[in-house]
Amino acid sequence: MLDSLKAALGEKVSTSPTDLETHGKDEAYPVRSLPQAVVYAQGLEDVIQTLAWARESGSAVIPFGTGTSLEGHVLPQGVAVSLDLSRMNRVLEVRPEDFVAVVEPGVTREQLNAALKGTGLFFPVDPGANASLGGMAATNASGTTTVRYGGMRHNVLALQVVLAGGEVLELGRAVRKTSAGYDLKDLFIGSEGTLGVITRLTLRLHPLPVHVHTLRVFFEGLEAAADAAYALMASGLPAARLELLDELGLGAINRYLQRDYPEKPALFVEFHSSTREALEAESRTALELVREAGAIAVDAARTSEERTAQWEARHQLYWALVAQYPGHSFMITDTAVPISRMPELVRHSQRLLREMGLGGSIVGHVGDGNFHTLVATGEQDYPKAEAFAARLVEKALELGGTCTGEHGVGLRKKKYLAREHGAALEWMRQLKRLFDPQGLLNPGKVV
Amino acid sequence: MLDSLKAALGEKVSTSPTDLETHGKDEAYPVRSLPQAVVYAQGLEDVIQTLAWARESGSAVIPFGTGTSLEGHVLPQGVAVSLDLSRMNRVLEVRPEDFVAVVEPGVTREQLNAALKGTGLFFPVDPGANASLGGMAATNASGTTTVRYGGMRHNVLALQVVLAGGEVLELGRAVRKTSAGYDLKDLFIGSEGTLGVITRLTLRLHPLPVHVHTLRVFFEGLEAAADAAYALMASGLPAARLELLDELGLGAINRYLQRDYPEKPALFVEFHSSTREALEAESRTALELVREAGAIAVDAARTSEERTAQWEARHQLYWALVAQYPGHSFMITDTAVPISRMPELVRHSQRLLREMGLGGSIVGHVGDGNFHTLVATGEQDYPKAEAFAARLVEKALELGGTCTGEHGVGLRKKKYLAREHGAALEWMRQLKRLFDPQGLLNPGKVV
Numbered sequence: 001m002l003d004s005l006k007a008a009l010g011e012k013v014s015t016s017p018t019d020l021e022t023h024g025k026d027e028a029y030p031v032r033s034l035p036q037a038v039v040y041a042q043g044l045e046d047v048i049q050t051l052a053w054a055r056e057s058g059s060a061v062i063p064f065g066t067g068t069s070l071e072g073h074v075l076p077q078g079v080a081v082s083l084d085l086s087r088m089n090r091v092l093e094v095r096p097e098d099f100v101a102v103v104e105p106g107v108t109r110e111q112l113n114a115a116l117k118g119t120g121l122f123f124p125v126d127p128g129a130n131a132s133l134g135g136m137a138a139t140n141a142s143g144t145t146t147v148r149y150g151g152m153r154h155n156v157l158a159l160q161v162v163l164a165g166g167e168v169l170e171l172g173r174a175v176r177k178t179s180a181g182y183d184l185k186d187l188f189i190g191s192e193g194t195l196g197v198i199t200r201l202t203l204r205l206h207p208l209p210v211h212v213h214t215l216r217v218f219f220e221g222l223e224a225a226a227d228a229a230y231a232l233m234a235s236g237l238p239a240a241r242l243e244l245l246d247e248l249g250l251g252a253i254n255r256y257l258q259r260d261y262p263e264k265p266a267l268f269v270e271f272h273s274s275t276r277e278a279l280e281a282e283s284r285t286a287l288e289l290v291r292e293a294g295a296i297a298v299d300a301a302r303t304s305e306e307r308t309a310q311w312e313a314r315h316q317l318y319w320a321l322v323a324q325y326p327g328h329s330f331m332i333t334d335t336a337v338p339i340s341r342m343p344e345l346v347r348h349s350q351r352l353l354r355e356m357g358l359g360g361s362i363v364g365h366v367g368d369g370n371f372h373t374l375v376a377t378g379e380q381d382y383p384k385a386e387a388f389a390a391r392l393v394e395k396a397l398e399l400g401g402t403c404t405g406e407h408g409v410g411l412r413k414k415k416y417l418a419r420e421h422g423a424a425l426e427w428m429r430q431l432k433r434l435f436d437p438q439g440l441l442n443p444g445k446v447v
Numbered sequence: 448m449l450d451s452l453k454a455a456l457g458e459k460v461s462t463s464p465t466d467l468e469t470h471g472k473d474e475a476y477p478v479r480s481l482p483q484a485v486v487y488a489q490g491l492e493d494v495i496q497t498l499a500w501a502r503e504s505g506s507a508v509i510p511f512g513t514g515t516s517l518e519g520h521v522l523p524q525g526v527a528v529s530l531d532l533s534r535m536n537r538v539l540e541v542r543p544e545d546f547v548a549v550v551e552p553g554v555t556r557e558q559l560n561a562a563l564k565g566t567g568l569f570f571p572v573d574p575g576a577n578a579s580l581g582g583m584a585a586t587n588a589s590g591t592t593t594v595r596y597g598g599m600r601h602n603v604l605a606l607q608v609v610l611a612g613g614e615v616l617e618l619g620r621a622v623r624k625t626s627a628g629y630d631l632k633d634l635f636i637g638s639e640g641t642l643g644v645i646t647r648l649t650l651r652l653h654p655l656p657v658h659v660h661t662l663r664v665f666f667e668g669l670e671a672a673a674d675a676a677y678a679l680m681a682s683g684l685p686a687a688r689l690e691l692l693d694e695l696g697l698g699a700i701n702r703y704l705q706r707d708y709p710e711k712p713a714l715f716v717e718f719h720s721s722t723r724e725a726l727e728a729e730s731r732t733a734l735e736l737v738r739e740a741g742a743i744a745v746d747a748a749r750t751s752e753e754r755t756a757q758w759e760a761r762h763q764l765y766w767a768l769v770a771q772y773p774g775h776s777f778m779i780t781d782t783a784v785p786i787s788r789m790p791e792l793v794r795h796s797q798r799l800l801r802e803m804g805l806g807g808s809i810v811g812h813v814g815d816g817n818f819h820t821l822v823a824t825g826e827q828d829y830p831k832a833e834a835f836a837a838r839l840v841e842k843a844l845e846l847g848g849t850c851t852g853e854h855g856v857g858l859r860k861k862k863y864l865a866r867e868h869g870a871a872l873e874w875m876r877q878l879k880r881l882f883d884p885q886g887l888l889n890p891g892k893v894v
Contacts, residue, residue: 176594177816187634402626
């Protein structure tokens with residue numbers, strides 16, 4: 001069967017063990033599962049041909065970007081080829097006058113931002129990893145700046161997708177508003193390669209912030225930190241990042257970097273101000289607000305160097321945990337809840353870690369009610385970490401939240417969707433059957 | 448057939464001529480078409496029962512809010528009952544701590560904002576009319592504040608909908624982020640009552656702006672106005688409204704209000720600043736930017752009274768045109784294009800008006816590349832106005848734009864969707880067939 005694929009696509013098809021290996025895992029899912037081949041698509045035609053071959057052969061096709069997903073999204077569940085889009089990596093158009101860029105799906109967010117140098121604009125969605133923009137759209141990724149700029153759904157204006165049947169659709173337009181018919185673009189965003197293959201994206205750009213100031217603030221407890229976060233959000237101050245790090249994380253950082261930060265919940269806040277004067281006033285107002293909410297230590301930064309130093313605890317957390325738990329890997333949860341319920345869920349998560357004898361820490365996008373528990377898992381611990389995640393999700397759903405704020409469903413969270421969506425899940429499955437009746441596209445994922 | 452509907456819903460069913468009359472038209476579509484009855488639903492059960500009756504009887508059902516739509520959305524295309532949701536008008540929950548409100552679909556935006564008094568929060572989407580929030584979601588409405596706060600799609604977190612088959616689905620959650628499965632919520636937003644009936648909305652609230660300042664700026668030509676708008680958007684200034692009014696409109700205003708405004712393109716800009724100091728600095732920066740772009744007359748306002756006076760030309764435009772064209776009605780187009788193409792399309796629209804001997808004016812959400820041509824149509828003129836709209840849409844699509852930025856498709860714009868969406872339109876039709884196989888819900892609209 002692979003012969004006909006190779007006949008069609010030649011050198012673009014690889015069955016080298018290294019290629020199969022790198023396409024049979026992601027950054028966190030504890031299982032490997034190899035595809036039978038990797039197709040390195042170089043353009044739309046290659047995607048169309050791969051899908052034509054799949055329809056003939058019955059083989060599944062799994063779109064692959066950088067492999068930085070976390071939930072088993074790219075792992076074959078049976079016979080499958082991995083459709084690697086990383087070589088479709090051209091920035092096709094930058095139109096600063098429209099605040100728009102058009103890219104191929106393999107372009108990474110760092111690559112795009114490098115290409116935007118000199119335009120005064122940037123693409124704000126930042127999930128941490130230097131992921132491909134196609135992959136970020138496929139999982140509806142977001143990150144630290146989402147509180148201000150929105151996630152992928154808000155920043156992808158249009159998509160070109162190839163359906164399982166080979167049809168090429170253009171969804172959405174390069175405009176900031178449209179009410180012209182059903183919103184298929186947003187249906188494909190977050191569909192994790194199960195409804196179609198994204199082959200081009202039209203993205204919304206934003207002015208680069210010039211006047212940036214940041215705060216690092218420690219609090220006695222989570223409630224005070226949450227109060228401060230609420231006060232900042234309700235104030236109309238232009239908060240662009242609003243991050244929480246818990247006392248467990250600060251302990252790990254102190255040991256890893258030999259620091260003596262208070263081992264207390266901390267907020268890391270970044271403001272994008274319009275002018276120097278606005279910055280001064282907003283900085284003062286922010287300080288007042290966090291002090292009123294009970295800040296016990298506050299540290300402000302204005303220069304880029306100061307900011308880097310100030311945010312080290314946030315940025316180094318993962319490595320501090322790696323050092324603290326040698327030989328462990330990390331499961332990273334991403335529940336989100338209505339903002340006011342976040343302290344309760346964070347506390348629940350800390351208590352669960354303790355009760356279950358698991359190591360870890362919490363870091364979160366508190367402005368979005370979304371946080372990560374990084375759970376250290378030894379080789380034998382995975383079932384325990386899974387049980388932890390299940391209990392955390394259960395609580396999040398009980399509080400009106402979602403099982404995944406930004407990582408997506410993949411394999412790992414399929415089991416939660418019935419509870420989260422109720423009868424709507426069956427309609428998601430019907431959409432899957434409508435767009436992919438043979439079940440060729442990333443089967444076994446999401447629905 | 449109506450007997451069984453009346454048996455089920457009693458007094459909630461009306462066949463009074465007045466009720467049929469008010470539900471057989473909208474605010475702009477030139478045709479009337481009466482439903483056979485109006486059902487005044489008072490709760491979810493009534494909606495479910497109406498749909499059960501529709502499945503039995505084969506009668507169509509048209510969800511109805513305030514009837515302020517413009518494109519024939521609510522007009523029966525055959526035998527139909529109008530399902531009036533205006534009595535489902537309770538604000539069910541306001542949770543300021545989550546920036547969330549939960550409402551029934553008949554709640555209007557003004558009613559919601561009145562209910563939010565004292566919370567320091569507001570719901571920002573403002574399409575002009577005091578429309579129902581259910582109707583606004585159904586058309587993906589937006590308006591003057593969308594440049595800053597987004598339209599309905601960005602501000603509806605979750606929906607309860609009843610499908611044609613009677614199933615009740617909960618779509619989305621009261622969280623600011625989720626990547627949990629296919630985005631059905633956004634599929635129903637903008638579906639204009641053709642996929643299901645919206646029976647509850649969970650909305651995102653925003654902090655009320657405290658420090659507001661506005662500018663009214665006149666320019667020699669459209670290009671200079673567009674340059675200024677671009678400079679303001681690229682500056683990072685917190686523009687919350689960015690409106691254009693053309694020279695034709697200012698002429699009408701001068702005659703109507705006996706003013707002597709320059710009959711030149713004008714920008715109306717509103718900023719929502721974080722602090723008094725930020726306001727001062729932002730006001731100065733904005734003035735510099737519009738002067739650099741070639742402003743010929745600038746007027747700034749700080750107080751609410753000053754602002755009202757300043758914006759009269761924008762707000763009174765419709766009435767000025769009504770006075771200028773007695774006995775005419777108005778067709779209001781709402782094309783949107785990539786921002787930089789707006790001057791070209793505005794000019795095209797003015798030229799078409801002239802060429803076709805039509806009266807009118809242009810007012811637009813320039814920050815979104817979206818503008819309205821208000822075309823005065825006498826009793827015999829409608830076909831000419833239709834021809835004008837078709838030529839305008841054609842040009843908008845050619846420039847990469849959309850036939851409707853915010854009013855929706857209804858009856859009037861169906862003919863443009865094939866060109867705008869290509870092969871994707873057939874997939875929209877397949878979704879319609881999937882969710883409404885009997886074709887009961889607002890048939891003949893959108894797809």
